[in-house]
Amino acid sequence: MHDDVTHGRRSVADHAAAVAGLVAPALAAARERTAARVDVATLLTQVGAGAGLAPRVLAGDAVATVALPGFDNSQMDGYAVRSADLRGASGTAPVALPVAAPVPAGTQPPPLEPGTAAPVMTGAPVPAGADAVVRVEDADPPRFPAFDDAAGDPSCETTVRFAAPVVPGAFVRAVGSDVAAGDLLLPAGTPLGAPQLGALVAAGLRAVELAPPPRVLLVSTGSELAPAGATLGPAQVHDANGAALTAALAQAGARVTTRVVPDDPDALRRVLADASDDVALVVTTGGVSAGAYEVVRQTLTGAWFGHVAVQPGGPQGLGTVVLGLREVPLVAFPGNPVSAYVSFELFLRPVLAAATGAAPARRPAGRGPLAAPLDSPPALHQVRRGALDDAGRVRMVGGPGSHLLTHLAAATVLVHVPPGVAHLAAGDPVDYWELR
Ligand SMILES: Nc1nc2c(c(=O)[nH]1)N[C@H]1C(S)=C(S)[C@@H](COP(=O)(O)OP(=O)(O)OC[C@H]3O[C@@H](n4cnc5c(N)ncnc54)[C@H](O)[C@@H]3O)O[C@H]1N2
């Protein structure tokens, strides 16, 4: 779309579509392969014990075992009546009916005798024969009589008056009006959150089909890399990408296995050969640009490597590797830490979150005026790190350099400056994604 300005580089949208086209089917297949029946009560115990509700989607349709509601019940504290009995009721000619035994929630009432009104509590069954409920405050007297024994018999012979007719069905929650027994409750692919767990339990399901989070093999490449916490030797750097992307992938619903390999194709081949056979996706960082030791590029001879019209995150790779008997997608991000993280946000997070049900499915987007002018390379979609000030203006946090990890850590938004834009003035509107 911006080919005229991006000098033939792949657009962000095209690369995102290419990644999704390869990764989404692989994640869907992994879900099918690994789905298992999970006991709902066990799941609830784990969630309550603080395990959280890891992002998960239902791997199979959940079908209601019981209807919701399971029986006609009252929406209000009131009188269950036969609407026909109140047909002629008016303020000048109220209808007086004897009060029958009350119906507390959790009890099964006898049928309603014609010409009587039964006090019925919210959620209690509407007696057979009754077809409407009149709220207690709309009756005369506007309160229930005292009930003097456990059986709930009114303490004395008592009547209640109604000064208006009632439409059939008023304040009656009909059996199956939410879902009927045997009907689809939640389709496969529904993210499992709190309301869904409530619905599963309400509809009587004892077990559901769930897939474990997909396993991602995250490989940081670079002979300069040292593990977290290690004392650095000369020219070494800590593996920041392994840390940031482990967390980012996990938040997006993946289980992550991390590996660090030096700039040696044999070392990368060994890591791939040793990979667990449940890996659904490989993500690499580094080793994709124009240097003399580009380990990912040298190892994946059949993959696509090229430039996307974005900064940071320009050099990208995409292909497949054979792990065991399966062909698994491999998404190669550049090594600079901000480039790797921004690449994840642009290209992988959306498809991963859609597959796992992680929230938010998309980063919340906003638009606000710039606090200060900025320049941008017009051939590229620039993604800057920013924050909103108290007036809702978007200010930059640090410069565009893709090594400025501390500024990324301080940012709360990613600011998008589209291709074709070389300069924006203070006050010009920009789009942003909220990171937290
Ligand atoms: N001649 C050219 N050089 C470069 C180009 C180019 O087009 N022509 N592109 C530049 C851009 S843009 C990027 S981004 C990088 C991408 O390079 P690689 O993906 O090959 O990454 P490396 O060279 O391995 O590393 C780049 C940089 O990031 C540091 N790094 C790598 N991995 C980690 C990690 N896990 N944790 C922390 N830091 C890491 C690494 O030490 C380097 O400083 O290429 C430019 N060059």
Ligand code: MOO
């Ligand atoms: O794309 Mo690089 O990511 O600009 O530093």
